[in-house]
Amino acid sequence: MQEIHAGGKPLKKAYVAIFLWFTGRAIQAAAKVDKEVKKEFDTLPDEFTFALGSLPNGPWMVVGKEKGKVKYFGGNLKCRPIHLRLVIKNIEAAFLILSFQESTALATTRNRLMTDGEVPYALSVIRILDIVEVYLLPKLIASLAVKRYPSWWPFGHKLAGRIGVYTRTLLGI
Amino acid sequence: MDLTNGFAFICPFKTNSGNKALENLPVELAGLNACKPLIITSRKLAGGSAIGTLKNAFGDSGMTFGVFDEVTETADLNVVEQIRDIFIKGQYDSIIALGGGVIVDVAKIVNLAVSQKVADARQLSTATAIRDPLGPFVVIPTAAATGMETSKYASLHGISFVAVHLMPDLVILDPRLTRAKDGKAVAEAGFAAFGRILEADVAPGKNPLMHAYAFTALRFLRENLAEAVTKRCNKKASLAVANAVAMSGCVISNTDQTVLHRLGKVFQNIVHVHPGMIIGMCLYPFLDDQIKKDRSLLSNLLLTLGGDDKYVFMPEDGRPGAALREIYEFSYEIYAALKGKMPPTIREAGIQQYLMDDVLEVINQEPDGAYLRTIIDRVGGSSIKA
Numbered sequence: 001m002q003e004i005h006a007g008g009k010p011l012k013k014a015y016v017a018i019f020l021w022f023t024g025r026a027i028q029a030a031a032k033v034d035k036e037v038k039k040e041f042d043t044l045p046d047e048f049t050f051a052l053g054s055l056p057n058g059p060w061m062v063v064g065k066e067k068g069k070v071k072y073f074g075g076n077l078k079c080r081p082i083h084l085r086l087v088i089k090n091i092e093a094a095f096l097i098l099s100f101q102e103s104t105a106l107a108t109t110r111n112r113l114m115t116d117g118e119v120p121y122a123l124s125v126i127r128i129l130d131i132v133e134v135y136l137l138p139k140l141i142a143s144l145a146v147k148r149y150p151s152w153w154p155f156g157h158k159l160a161g162r163i164g165v166y167t168r169t170l171l172g173i
Numbered sequence: 174m175d176l177t178n179g180f181a182f183i184c185p186f187k188t189n190s191g192n193k194a195l196e197n198l199p200v201e202l203a204g205l206n207a208c209k210p211l212i213i214t215s216r217k218l219a220g221g222s223a224i225g226t227l228k229n230a231f232g233d234s235g236m237t238f239g240v241f242d243e244v245t246e247t248a249d250l251n252v253v254e255q256i257r258d259i260f261i262k263g264q265y266d267s268i269i270a271l272g273g274g275v276i277v278d279v280a281k282i283v284n285l286a287v288s289q290k291v292a293d294a295r296q297l298s299t300a301t302a303i304r305d306p307l308g309p310f311v312v313i314p315t316a317a318a319t320g321m322e323t324s325k326y327a328s329l330h331g332i333s334f335v336a337v338h339l340m341p342d343l344v345i346l347d348p349r350l351t352r353a354k355d356g357k358a359v360a361e362a363g364f365a366a367f368g369r370i371l372e373a374d375v376a377p378g379k380n381p382l383m384h385a386y387a388f389t390a391l392r393f394l395r396e397n398l399a400e401a402v403t404k405r406c407n408k409k410a411s412l413a414v415a416n417a418v419a420m421s422g423c424v425i426s427n428t429d430q431t432v433l434h435r436l437g438k439v440f441q442n443i444v445h446v447h448p449g450m451i452i453g454m455c456l457y458p459f460l461d462d463q464i465k466k467d468r469s470l471l472s473n474l475l476l477t478l479g480g481d482d483k484y485v486f487m488p489e490d491g492r493p494g495a496a497l498r499e500i501y502e503f504s505y506e507i508y509a510a511l512k513g514k515m516p517p518t519i520r521e522a523g524i525q526q527y528l529m530d531d532v533l534e535v536i537n538q539e540p541d542g543a544y545l546r547t548i549i550d551r552v553g554g555s556s557i558k559a
Contacts (some may be wrong), residue, residue: 001259003239006199006231013233055200056234091232092196110191 012095016054017075019098020061022169023132024072027063029168030132031070033161037131040124041070050084050117050125051077054094084117086125100137100144104129134158135165180380183337184423186312186323190346190416192408195227195313198269199234201343205309207267209237211260213280215244219272219315223350227271227313239263244276246445249330253279254294257286267309270341271350273318273362281327281339284310303336312341314415316353319448320366323422331442340426344419348408351415356402357514360507361449363398363414366390366421368433368452368459371500374477375463375470376430383427386420391477393417395499399506433459436536436545443531444524454518456504458551460497468493475499520553 030037049064053075062073064080073079088094093112096102104126107113115122130146135158143149189197202210214224224242231238241256260268260283268287270280286294288307312322323344327334353359373379374387393413401410425434436455437448464471474496476484487495508517516522519529536545 001239001241001243003237003263004228006228006234006236006238008233056203089200090196090234092193092230096193111189111197 009091012091013059016091016094016098017059020053020059020075023129023136024061024063024074025172026132026136026165026169027128028070028072029165029173030128030135030161032168033164034131034135037128040128041065044121044124045083048083048121049073049080050086050121051082052086052088052125052129053077054088054091056090082117084115084121084125086122087114087116088112089114100141103145103147105147132165135162136169176381180382182380182382182427183340184382184386184427185337186341186344186423188344188346188416188419190412192348194345195230195347195349196232198227198230198311198345199232199236201345202236202267202309202311205267205311205342207309209239209263209265210267210269210309210311211239211241211256211263211265212269212271213244213256213276213283214240214242214271215276216242218244218246218274218276218317223271223315226347226349227269238269239265244272244279246275248275248279250282250295250297250332253282253286253297253329256283257291257294260287267311269311269313270322271313272315273322275329276317277312277314277322278327278329280310280312282329282334284308285327285334285339297332297334299333301334303334303338305338307338310341311343311345313345313347313350314419315350316358316362316411316415318362318415318418320362320369320418320421321425323419323426325426328438328442337426340422346412346415346419348412351411352405352408353401353411354405355514356405356511358447359401359405359411359414360398360453360511360515361447362418363394363401363449364453364456364504364507365437365447365449366414366418367394367398367503368437368449368456369421369425369431370394370417371456371474372430372433372459373424373428375460375474376428377467377470378429380427383424386424388477390417390420390424391474393420395478395503398503399510402507402510432541432545432548435539436548439532439535443535444528446522446524450515450522451519453504453507453515454552455548457497457501458548460500462548464493464497471496478503518553519549 031041047065051060051062053060060075060077062079064073088097089112097107133145134142134150241259268280268284270277284307286297314322323341325335325337325340327339370387370390394417397410397413400407401414433452433455437452440446440451441448471493475487475492478496478499508515536542539545
């Protein structure tokens, strides 16, 4: 008979934390660069805030609208009232999704995600995340992460958007 | 299926199946209001790697949990009392059973003892009333599962308990744990599930919900058991078999027709062989009798086992016979894949004379003992006597 205290998974947690940090900043940047992302955010209420992260202890990414502008608020869930939480049930599932071994749609069917909030808002956020992933990732990897890769986007649109999103993400503007 | 008389069906457990399903355990436990589980298992029966995988699944949940890994095949109520004592002293709030057979039986009875706050688990008996729901209970079957893990039955050293409250709240099936060491173990578990479901599905009193479970589980077994027996590394096939085995526990808890199940259990208790081995032997004689009693009950089996095309193209009269042929082909495929590792008759199983006498003595005490005896005779049981 032995009593065990659950250990951690520091490497996977660190990967997820870095990914969420970068994606949060990229959403903020994409809202300024991409018209579709801006349009999706326009349909969401003022001061709307959503969080994406893993149970039980994070990491989290908090993104929301403040005075009409989209902003990344870091990883603290208590920084603002959260209207929508997209919760990945455990760090292992978060790693599977964020390392593109499973798409968001597939992970949902496999019971790895929970939504705490309004479903229409959640769908808007998923569409935003899909667009951001298309900008951030090469086509080969992005195809694994999103349900349908937008092959109909003109090359110029993709390239200009990618430069804009990366520059703004790295500079944090 | 006549529904005018009404029916009842119960399946109280949630099933969580698939790749990395085990990692959902902390969230699911939180959903059951549990935060300090006690894992009951056996290092010998479940395997060290299965225990390691389970421990790892708690990840960064921050949970504290206990592991009792000393359950043996000969466990009795003394072991239950020992675990009950550990549970109370360690202030655990839920039970996780990792493995199959006796491990889950012990866990069910420990859950009964701690939930009903009995002073001594050794006082528990068949007469113990189980009226109220028990504490949170999770079952994680491994390849050693017999199919009874998810059922309302628990049996230890001849003492049997029956109550729907004994069924688990959650069943987790993870492909990392369902791969067996040898094909025989998979075949035994598969045959045990196949036989139990089949006899429930051909019973006159079946209901539509039970039929839905039976249909799914039988299809899973028909399509995957041979693959799981021959290619043990095939995760997809072994997980499908594990799902069917888990469903069989639910089906057996909702039926009164338990001829094959009881035969398997008698041999398991006395000869210590897997019930699936006996159920596999008795399957064909039992169905042969059913077809003589009421051919229509077997008609739908052709749709389940043979598929849509075979069912549609076969005239009504020929369907029961065709269903029997499907079952025969299915059994033959499994026995052939095992290349003699699994005996097809009692004679070839090499059961000792004195054990066979004990088996027949118990069978004769059953209300339908004479009928059970005829099945045993037809699978070579009488030739041992001769």
